[in-house]
Amino acid sequence: MKRNLLQHLVDIKMDTTYEASEYHLLGEGIESLTEEFNAEEETVQWINQANGTTDLRSYTPSIEVERQNVDQDDAELTAWIDNIIDTLPTGKEAVTSYLRVRITGEGPEYPAVRRQCVIMAGSTGGDAGANVTDVITLGGRGDGVAGTFNASTKKFTATSGSLAG
Numbered sequence: 604m605k606r607n608l609l610q611h612l613v614d615i616k617m618d619t620t621y622e623a624s625e626y627h628l629l630g631e632g633i634e635s636l637t638e639e640f641n642a643e644e645e646t647v648q649w650i651n652q653a654n655g656t657t658d659l660r661s662y663t664p665s666i667e668v669e670r671q672n673v674d675q676d677d678a679e680l681t682a683w684i685d686n687i688i689d690t691l692p693t694g695k696e697a698v699t700s701y702l703r704v705r706i707t708g709e710g711p712e713y714p715a716v717r718r719q720c721v722i723m724a725g726s727t728g729g730d731a732g733a734n735v736t737d738v739i740t741l742g743g744r745g746d747g748v749a750g751t752f753n754a755s756t757k758k759f760t761a762t763s764g765s766l767a768g
Contacts, residue, residue: 608706611636611666612752613741615683617699619719626702626757627680632671632734638703640664664718664743666701667725672735688727688737697721701741702759704752715752717759719744 612626629636641663648655675681699722704715725738750761 604705604707610702610704610706611638612702612704613680613722614699614701615679617696617722619695619698619700621700621717621759624700624759625679626752626759627677627683629668629670629680631675631677632673633668636666636668638664638666662743664747665720666741667738668741669736669738672727672737684737684739687722687739688724691724692722697723698744699741702752703747706754711755712751712753715750715759716747717750717761718747 611629613629614624615627616623616625618624643660643663644657645660646655646657670684672681672685698719700717700719702715702717704713706713720741720743723740723742725740727735727737729736746766748761748766750759752759
């Protein structure tokens with residue numbers, strides 16, 4: 604699978620009910636994007652053991668987005684990121700969701716995971732003569748929800764009773 608077939612989208616309406624969510628592709632101005640799963644592990648070695656044991660407690664996914672603020676086709680996404688950088692929201696005002704979508708098959712529906720997240724402004728600026736670079740982080744909250752994303756309607760539909768990693 605090529606990187607362009609693994610897509611991440613963010614809800615710029617920040618609708619925690621998901622009724623009016625408006626997902627926009629994180630793409631233009633971004634050279635690299637990795638969803639970190641941030642496993643929390645515990646390693647124990649008892650005095651009678653030659654080797655220890657590792658247990659996995661949980662995951663707290665996050666995505667750091669480093670985006671050049673260049674002329675973008677998606678003016679709404681650019682305005683949303685600018686607003687995050689300018690207003691530095693906290694608490695409930697910083698909660699939204701993102702999607703991880705795998706583009707497979709004919710479409711327009713593709714397997715996806717929705718995860719509620721908190722949006723954190725990291726930095727803005729850059730080198731002389733270069734484009735401004737904004738850094739935001741999407742910090743995962745709770746379990747992901749498996750479902751499908753319809754690329755035509757830009758809507759996510761949860762699979763009944765499904766949780767995803």
